[in-house]
Amino acid sequence: MGSMSEQQRQREHEIHSALQCSGLWHESAYINGRWCQNECTFPVNNPATGTQLGLVTALDKEQVDEAIEGAAHAFKTWRDMSAEARGDILNRWHTLILEHQDELARIMVLEQGKTLSEAQGEIAYGASFVHWFAEEGKRAYGETMPSHIPNAQLMTFREPIGVAALITPWNFPSAMITRKAAAAMAIGCTVIVKPAEETPFSALALAHLADMAGIPAGVFNVVTGEPKMIAEQLCHSTLVQALSFTGSTRVGRLLLSEAANGIKKCAMELGGNAPFIVLEQGDLNFAVQQAVAAKFQTSGQDCLAANRIFVPRAQYEGFLQRFSHLMAQLNVGDGLEANVDLGPLINRAAVEKAHQLVHDALDKGARLVAGYQPDDQSLFFMPTLLADITPEMRVYREENFCPVAGVIAYDSLDEVLTMSNDTEYGLAAYVYGDHLPSVWRCIHALNVGMVSVNSVKMTGHPIPFGGTKQSGLGREGSRHGFDDFSELKYCCLGNVYDTSP
Ligand code: ADP
Numbered sequence: 001m002g003s004m005s006e007q008q009r010q011r012e013h014e015i016h017s018a019l020q021c022s023g024l025w026h027e028s029a030y031i032n033g034r035w036c037q038n039e040c041t042f043p044v045n046n047p048a049t050g051t052q053l054g055l056v057t058a059l060d061k062e063q064v065d066e067a068i069e070g071a072a073h074a075f076k077t078w079r080d081m082s083a084e085a086r087g088d089i090l091n092r093w094h095t096l097i098l099e100h101q102d103e104l105a106r107i108m109v110l111e112q113g114k115t116l117s118e119a120q121g122e123i124a125y126g127a128s129f130v131h132w133f134a135e136e137g138k139r140a141y142g143e144t145m146p147s148h149i150p151n152a153q154l155m156t157f158r159e160p161i162g163v164a165a166l167i168t169p170w171n172f173p174s175a176m177i178t179r180k181a182a183a184a185m186a187i188g189c190t191v192i193v194k195p196a197e198e199t200p201f202s203a204l205a206l207a208h209l210a211d212m213a214g215i216p217a218g219v220f221n222v223v224t225g226e227p228k229m230i231a232e233q234l235c236h237s238t239l240v241q242a243l244s245f246t247g248s249t250r251v252g253r254l255l256l257s258e259a260a261n262g263i264k265k266c267a268m269e270l271g272g273n274a275p276f277i278v279l280e281q282g283d284l285n286f287a288v289q290q291a292v293a294a295k296f297q298t299s300g301q302d303c304l305a306a307n308r309i310f311v312p313r314a315q316y317e318g319f320l321q322r323f324s325h326l327m328a329q330l331n332v333g334d335g336l337e338a339n340v341d342l343g344p345l346i347n348r349a350a351v352e353k354a355h356q357l358v359h360d361a362l363d364k365g366a367r368l369v370a371g372y373q374p375d376d377q378s379l380f381f382m383p384t385l386l387a388d389i390t391p392e393m394r395v396y397r398e399e400n401f402c403p404v405a406g407v408i409a410y411d412s413l414d415e416v417l418t419m420s421n422d423t424e425y426g427l428a429a430y431v432y433g434d435h436l437p438s439v440w441r442c443i444h445a446l447n448v449g450m451v452s453v454n455s456v457k458m459t460g461h462p463i464p465f466g467g468t469k470q471s472g473l474g475r476e477g478s479r480h481g482f483d484d485f486s487e488l489k490y491c492c493l494g495n496v497y498d499t500s501p
Helices: 006-019 061-078 083-099 102-111 114-137 175-187 200-213 227-236 249-260 285-300 313-327 346-365 411-420 436-445 479-485
Strands: 029-031 034-035 040-044 050-056 151-162 163-169 192-196 220-222 240-246 265-269 274-276 308-310 365-372 384-387 404-410 428-432 450-453 486-493
Touching: 006 102, 006 227, 029 061, 029 436, 034 313, 050 200, 061 163, 061 192, 061 220, 061 227, 061 436, 083 102, 083 114, 083 175, 083 200, 102 114, 102 200, 114 175, 114 479, 151 175, 151 265, 163 175, 163 227, 175 192, 175 200, 175 479, 192 227, 200 220, 200 240, 220 486, 227 240, 240 479, 249 265, 249 404, 265 479, 274 285, 274 411, 285 308, 285 313, 285 404, 285 428, 308 411, 313 365, 313 384, 313 404, 346 404, 404 411, 436 450, 479 486
Parallel strands: 163 192, 163 240, 192 220, 240 265, 274 308, 274 428, 308 404, 384 404, 428 450
Antiparallel strands: 029 034, 029 220, 040 050, 151 486, 365 384
């Protein structure tokens, strides 16, 4: 992938201009139903070309406080609307997101770098949460309990918690917002979204459509700017009741300690170090093809990416050979071009980390099977296959977040399960094979929030997404997605019956 051609430059310019005309392109924050600016801005670049896409408002403290107050004010009326009425509005948002799928996807490719088909998939995936929660809000049931108190009725109500702060990452700039916001808003919360500084345009486009859908002022806000300051304002405000974060374990830890003072209800979707276990009995070709997909989607910048691939020793060399064959067919390039499978990494720091991971592994005895261009310092990182990785290496320990696949040979099911759990993370695991007792043993023994058997695709609106250990707290999607944005209120209604003779 060389420097940008004239043709590419022209196409990028045309797409950018068309998006600016579409009305979906905003460089101001969205607070209390209004677009807000100030003189302070930060640049956002296209990782594929380096072109500056725009200068986005960096809010000051007072403006962040304004968003918090607006959300707190809007909560008073939004919470009292019927779930049906809120659902109708959210369903209008869902329809508009799908109607603008192509433009939203192009915005995402420009700022994030993923391929157009991945971006289109993410918009549909993100929209599905809006529809799901719009409907599920009508079923946010409480319960009644047989009373232990004479002549009393006992019941619970599920009530919205209040204003929720949502801090989201750049790898899924749209779906990580809707997965949180739709649950929060459907149950009656109002939200303040703080998107990643690399990808604010997808969030602001969602705000534009929220406005068009008739979501009342103050219910959905997007604040942009300096993350630390904004997070502090949100965590320290007594008007904010919940914090939902998706991002690195490092930042999650910081936010948890910030939120501790105000005892905010916290949901944390943090890093992963997913094992991909190929079992002895099964279709090896299928496992290879799925391992490639589980590793390289979103250029490996996915918390569900297969981070460590375990293969039975007898099939090891065959697996490596087939994996490198499929890997060689992947095209790396600008996500807007046809036939591109992997876009660029998000920024220079991500590329430096990828090189460091490879060097560390090679220094400690890993075998470079295919890929890797040590002298290529561009953001287009070649898919790379490393064999014989060990627990001493960073590729084994850390969430790689880059297109470097690390493979390990194993000798017994006991060994592979011990190695799979030998990580501080516990988000997801993949198991491939058709020997049911072995599959079942894996499901039982893996210390993760999500196990996917013979399928790369595992996420979606009906399932509870989340991890164990340092992969986080809480679940998103499914009816459990309401838990982090609601409280159970218990009511004891005493002296219910007239007991006079
Ligand atoms: P990554 O390492 O994948 O970039 P981060 O965890 O750094 O992920 O970023 C996820 C989100 O956390 C982004 O919205 C980012 O702006 C925000 N963030 C980063 N650093 C801080 C911080 N010190 N305080 C609060 N939020 C932060």
